[in-house]
Amino acid sequence: MAAEHIDERRLTATAIRLQGRSLASDLEFLTARARAVGTRRANEKLEPLGLKVRSYVVLALACDDEQPSQRELAEFLMLDASQIVSLVDDLEQRGLVAREVDPRDRRSNVIMATTKGRQLFTKAQRAIADAQDESLRALSATEQVELKRLLTLIAFE
């Protein structure tokens, strides 16, 4: 009965007729379904590493030498600040990232990846790339670039 027990990508013959419906051209529906398909697939690939998309994105930004504050992470990832606390808690307890008080503003914590965190991130990038390649399978190289460009426009607009 669980959704995982059915193929998450293709639809059965019985449900295909719903694809012709007006909802199928609704941006809200399309982004929600694209994200659901992609997140499920990516979480499966990340599972052996003990990561999910949620924790991966925090680790990715911690690895990128920008030393973001928790506030910046919350804003960029569109998560509540209280959610960042528990995501960073988890990564910190596993020795993957470290909090460091920002000397310029001692209210802020700057998040940095450890060596161990960077090593795991290298593996995680491969897992995410695998998932992404599967998602983009039906698109040409040009279309892949164009999709990302257009998604960026609506994700940050």
Add this chain to the structure above:
Amino acid sequence: MAAEHIDERRLTATAIRLQGRSLASDLEFLTARARAVGTRRANEKLEPLGLKVRSYVVLALACDDEQPSQRELAEFLMLDASQIVSLVDDLEQRGLVAREVDPRDRRSNVIMATTKGRQLFTKAQRAIADAQDESLRALSATEQVELKRLLTLIAFE
């Protein structure tokens, strides 16, 4: 401190630098953020009608004369069957949709919109169209069509 208290579309100057990071070209991150922005906006527009994106999509398919079963809704919307139960329960209690046993397979419920449901759906379509127009503001007409085409490819692939 809640995420709603910050602008959900534009980023503050402090977070803009994160946009240059490699994560910003990650498909998983882009679809997640595009969906988060879009769902938040659409839920705000739907709120006066007592709907959310989740309930809207069920109502939309119920209005489309295809008489989907709950199973088909679950599959198409990528929700668990048990979630469809509570969404249909809510819409049914409000007199917006009706369950009817499928005479060809008496295990199945066919979901149909009532007149009241169709009337509300007309208003909801306008609300969703408003939200979508805001999301697509930065795209040309051609780009809007192209984005939906490419999203369809990854959402159903």
Add this chain to the structure above:
DNA sequence: TATTGTTATACTCTATAACTATA
């Protein structure tokens, strides 16, 4: 006074297993 991070809390969303009725 305002902001960063934190904690506690509650609410929504999603998944799992067990049940019933039909097939």
Add this chain to the structure above:
DNA sequence: TATAGTTATAGAGTATAACAATA
């Protein structure tokens, strides 16, 4: 034996308010 729907439940994701430290 398998499938559609239901129920109960638990876990993940998200939002809100209040607080301490700092600005």
